[in-house]
Amino acid sequence: MRGRGDIVLVSCYEPGHQPAGVATVVAFLRRAGFDPTCLDLAVEPLDDRARARLNAARLVALSVPMHTALTLGLKVAERIRRENPGAHLCFFGLYAVLNQALLRERADTVLGPDCDETLVALCAALETGAAGPSGPLRGPRRLPVIAPARDALPALDRYARLAVGAERRVAGHVEATRGCKHLCRHCPLPPVYQGRFFAIPVDAVLADVALQVAAGARHIDFGDPDFLNGPTHALRVARAFHAAHPEVTFSFTAKVEHILAHREFFPEMAALGAVFVVSAFESLSDEVLTALAKGHRAADLVPALRIVRGAGISLRPTFVPFTPWTTLDDYLALCRFIRAEALENEVDPVQLSIRLLIPPGSLLLALPDLSSRLGPLDAPGLTTLWTVADPRLAGLEADVAALVEEATRVEAPAAETFARIHALAAVAAGAGVDLEVGPATGGGPAPPHLTEPWFCCAAPTRRQLGAV
Numbered sequence: 001m002r003g004r005g006d007i008v009l010v011s012c013y014e015p016g017h018q019p020a021g022v023a024t025v026v027a028f029l030r031r032a033g034f035d036p037t038c039l040d041l042a043v044e045p046l047d048d049r050a051r052a053r054l055n056a057a058r059l060v061a062l063s064v065p066m067h068t069a070l071t072l073g074l075k076v077a078e079r080i081r082r083e084n085p086g087a088h089l090c091f092f093g094l095y096a097v098l099n100q101a102l103l104r105e106r107a108d109t110v111l112g113p114d115c116d117e118t119l120v121a122l123c124a125a126l127e128t129g130a131a132g133p134s135g136p137l138r139g140p141r142r143l144p145v146i147a148p149a150r151d152a153l154p155a156l157d158r159y160a161r162l163a164v165g166a167e168r169r170v171a172g173h174v175e176a177t178r179g180c181k182h183l184c185r186h187c188p189l190p191p192v193y194q195g196r197f198f199a200i201p202v203d204a205v206l207a208d209v210a211l212q213v214a215a216g217a218r219h220i221d222f223g224d225p226d227f228l229n230g231p232t233h234a235l236r237v238a239r240a241f242h243a244a245h246p247e248v249t250f251s252f253t254a255k256v257e258h259i260l261a262h263r264e265f266f267p268e269m270a271a272l273g274a275v276f277v278v279s280a281f282e283s284l285s286d287e288v289l290t291a292l293a294k295g296h297r298a299a300d301l302v303p304a305l306r307i308v309r310g311a312g313i314s315l316r317p318t319f320v321p322f323t324p325w326t327t328l329d330d331y332l333a334l335c336r337f338i339r340a341e342a343l344e345n346e347v348d349p350v351q352l353s354i355r356l357l358i359p360p361g362s363l364l365l366a367l368p369d370l371s372s373r374l375g376p377l378d379a380p381g382l383t384t385l386w387t388v389a390d391p392r393l394a395g396l397e398a399d400v401a402a403l404v405e406e407a408t409r410v411e412a413p414a415a416e417t418f419a420r421i422h423a424l425a426a427v428a429a430g431a432g433v434d435l436e437v438g439p440a441t442g443g444g445p446a447p448p449h450l451t452e453p454w455f456c457c458a459a460p461t462r463r464q465l466g467a468v
Helices: 020-031 048-056 067-083 094-098 116-128 202-214 231-244 256-261 265-271 286-292 298-310 328-340 349-353 368-373 391-410 414-429 462-467
Strands: 007-011 037-040 059-063 088-092 109-111 161-164 167-174 177-179 197-199 219-222 249-253 274-282 314-319 374-378 383-386
Touching: 007 020, 007 048, 007 067, 020 037, 020 059, 020 116, 037 048, 048 067, 059 067, 059 116, 067 088, 067 094, 088 116, 094 109, 109 116, 167 202, 202 219, 202 231, 231 249, 231 265, 256 274, 256 298, 265 274, 265 298, 274 286, 274 298, 298 314, 314 349, 328 391, 328 414, 349 391, 349 414, 368 374, 391 414
Parallel strands: 007 037, 007 059, 059 088, 088 109, 167 219, 219 249, 249 274, 274 314
Antiparallel strands: 161 167, 177 197, 374 383
């Protein structure tokens, strides 16, 4: 197992950024004397050369931290089983835990997130012929911190960039914490982390940032599920980051309730280089927000928006507009809200097409009022099927998904795409409801944003599926 090429780590998709989790596994394996290689199918083709590497490997470990990654990873695994049946096949990451029953039929080993040491033990066991460890399938524990081996991955400039007007800046990605202390029912984190989160030492965060800045990054996205889970730690990280790299900007994700609770942080965050914040607004319906256990209400959204914008920072909301509780009026309210708050250029159009995914183990499955709307588990889709009573919503969902995919293909302006979506919703609702959509109010220059939209709970596109 010590030869170069014996171990291949595969990443299929991590919203536009270098897969740091894979790079961290590389660092642990190298420390133990192994020499793994990496394949990132988000930016590298699965061509004859890549297939030759997979076919020569003794261990192939697929990183699946999200739904899209696992959907694509299953297709890659099928190919590996056909072409290299003697290889030990491992899935690891958040979605490996959630789908472990399915994966046990398709893989030799299934591991959870933060499994670096367990993967090292697995390689050592395979080397000697001993039984491999089963791994921390639930409840990741604190682990020694090692700087990710980013030199094993494709160059940073092949990933998403920060768009500022016509300029495209190389962007990096780092996490200051792992896990999350909240229990939002639709989130894949609670079934695995169970309300726990761990702070990564500031020095370790800065060491990883320094690697990426040296590789050309001029923007860093703090990709924590919620940067403000540990507000004091977040502020400490942001201050140290700015002191070390005053010319580099950053972005982060924060819950609505954290924006409201820590409103005094945002002027300082702007001074330290924050240019945008992602926040999971999810819905304009209090019924939906309650079902999802988001911790905020629809009335909190405008105050949160005012706090962030008042500090001079762009706020980029995310939504889950199609849920079992959504009504057509809810969808129209979302469109009206985006227009009223001039968010057309701060809401990625894909956000208006997202359908709620309910993976195995989801906290949503315990809701008694949802049981009558649930269907069987769709194993290929990795989600439990659900229905809505209004057939107009099902038609609207299909129309919006097709529109967004085509708009993405031709790189249509976001405000233009939004206006077309708003018109579709108005037509679905019938005559007399917002039929005169009018010009978009958000038609000015787009605020700073990453060129790869942020979304973790969407099904893969046809383009992504075709790549594997």
